[in-house]
Amino acid sequence: MNWALIWQGFLETCMMTVISSVVSYLLGMPLGVLLVVTRKDGIKPAPTFNAVLGAVINFLRSIPFILLIAMLIPVTRLVMGTAIGTSASVFPLVISATPYIARVVEQSFLEVDGGVIEAAKAMGSSTWQIIWKVLIPESVPSLVTGAAMAVTTILAYTAMVSAVGGGGIGAYAITKGYQRGKKYYDFMYAASAVLVLMVQAIAITGTRLTRRLDHRIR
Amino acid sequence: MHLSESSPLIEVKNLRKVYQVPGGEVVALDGINLSIERGQIYGIIGMSGAGKSTLIRCMNRLDTPTDGQILIDGQNILAMNEKQLMATRRKVSMIFQQFNLLMQKTVARNVRYPLEIAGVPKAKANARVKELLQIVQLEDKADAYPIMLSGGQRQRVAIARALASDPEVLLCDEATSALDPMTTQSILALLQDINQKLGITVVLITHEMAVIRQICSRVAILDGGKIAEEGTVDDVFVHTRSAAGKRLFGIVPTKQDETEMAEVPALRIVFDEGRESQPIIAGLVKECGVAVNILSADIKRINGKSYGQMLIEMPQDDAVKKQVIQYLTGQGLTVKEVDPV
Numbered sequence: 001m002n003w004a005l006i007w008q009g010f011l012e013t014c015m016m017t018v019i020s021s022v023v024s025y026l027l028g029m030p031l032g033v034l035l036v037v038t039r040k041d042g043i044k045p046a047p048t049f050n051a052v053l054g055a056v057i058n059f060l061r062s063i064p065f066i067l068l069i070a071m072l073i074p075v076t077r078l079v080m081g082t083a084i085g086t087s088a089s090v091f092p093l094v095i096s097a098t099p100y101i102a103r104v105v106e107q108s109f110l111e112v113d114g115g116v117i118e119a120a121k122a123m124g125s126s127t128w129q130i131i132w133k134v135l136i137p138e139s140v141p142s143l144v145t146g147a148a149m150a151v152t153t154i155l156a157y158t159a160m161v162s163a164v165g166g167g168g169i170g171a172y173a174i175t176k177g178y179q180r181g182k183k184y185y186d187f188m189y190a191a192s193a194v195l196v197l198m199v200q201a202i203a204i205t206g207t208r209l210t211r212r213l214d215h216r217i218r
Numbered sequence: 219m220h221l222s223e224s225s226p227l228i229e230v231k232n233l234r235k236v237y238q239v240p241g242g243e244v245v246a247l248d249g250i251n252l253s254i255e256r257g258q259i260y261g262i263i264g265m266s267g268a269g270k271s272t273l274i275r276c277m278n279r280l281d282t283p284t285d286g287q288i289l290i291d292g293q294n295i296l297a298m299n300e301k302q303l304m305a306t307r308r309k310v311s312m313i314f315q316q317f318n319l320l321m322q323k324t325v326a327r328n329v330r331y332p333l334e335i336a337g338v339p340k341a342k343a344n345a346r347v348k349e350l351l352q353i354v355q356l357e358d359k360a361d362a363y364p365i366m367l368s369g370g371q372r373q374r375v376a377i378a379r380a381l382a383s384d385p386e387v388l389l390c391d392e393a394t395s396a397l398d399p400m401t402t403q404s405i406l407a408l409l410q411d412i413n414q415k416l417g418i419t420v421v422l423i424t425h426e427m428a429v430i431r432q433i434c435s436r437v438a439i440l441d442g443g444k445i446a447e448e449g450t451v452d453d454v455f456v457h458t459r460s461a462a463g464k465r466l467f468g469i470v471p472t473k474q475d476e477t478e479m480a481e482v483p484a485l486r487i488v489f490d491e492g493r494e495s496q497p498i499i500a501g502l503v504k505e506c507g508v509a510v511n512i513l514s515a516d517i518k519r520i521n522g523k524s525y526g527q528m529l530i531e532m533p534q535d536d537a538v539k540k541q542v543i544q545y546l547t548g549q550g551l552t553v554k555e556v557d558p559v
Contacts, residue, residue, distance in 0.1 A: 123380075124335065133334065137320070140322060
């Protein structure tokens, strides 16, 4: 059993997941805000803009990730300098995760009681004040739950970037385990077990954090 | 900028609100005219669907009217740009049926919110929050989260929050409708206190007559998007003219009353001057030596005075009848003879 490779894969997976998640959230969060704010019944309605943004997001989400990676290769090469390897794989991960996160974040914001937003309006809040001081703080628990889900999804997707020569434990499970034949299946199982443990850790952290942050629980 | 102090604080002129719905339109407000003076507690009552919620929500432009004017302090809020509207909203606070508190923030942070968005320095804001929590008697709950509070306490927090910006007007959108009768009493008492001590004009909408009777000085009855009648609470209650008003106050005679009326000759005693309660019946017995048979009575108390009417059986003896009428008239009551049909 090549424990060194498992450790290396673990670190690479962590790196890919963390960087992709952070960048995707930096892009997806504002998009989620825009989706909610520009709704017909939103704080600043802009139905046409909302429809276009929604269509673009749905389009990106409808392409299977494995195809997206392939289709993005020229763009990835342009943006990242190379289309192959662990760092390069962050680009398609971000492109795929951003629209997903926009929707997850939108969903969290929609859970905020409309009456509270109305009260904030009635108190003379500006649109920015409502976003920063009401919408986001009031949906923190839900945002954390959503983040745990999004990070889990990104983690699962990192396994697929083996297709473009990316590293990470998921990729190694396939390239250094499965594809090398039955003799190496134990490596595949061990690598998969590490992935399962990582997903569990994220899910548990998410649940605990949500509960700690939610002041609606007595 | 301010007009003279005697001009109405809020003036609503020809206000219309039409909702477009699939297959036509719904007229929620149909030409409303209202004038609310400074320092009043002004009640707007109506059945659900009468348009009262739409009306009060137009007063701070949470709803946008289709047509008409709303002047606050002489300024038409419908002509304001966003910045002017934001400034006006800080002078026109609102509380809601569902309280609408920030659930992820403590009581103190909730009350501080209007100060934060107005850019009040933290130390000054915190001191003000303390004051406000004192007014609503929740100093000990400053660090609690809304979920830990009862409905009445939550509404108190909402009131403190509404007062933070030093408003001239407090709009109350069914503020007691989610509360039990006891809690309703304490919230109404608090509103009255705020009106008297801080001089804040209160506009409230409700479907409960008791709320109007208890604290309002003037009332408008809304029915089908129109004002059915308007006036001082005493007047509107005693001389109810509109069908909507009679329905709300429950003073439309029922069939049973009518048949009762028809059975025997009777005297109708009307308590319409808002008299301090006096033992009229006991007086009759003592002064005239008549045993009175009460056929029906519908007396309500408003601001400690009695209003309504009572039907007593007509004494058989003409001399006694005269004596009774004389006594009652002498007490300042209106007496009418009712013939059996």
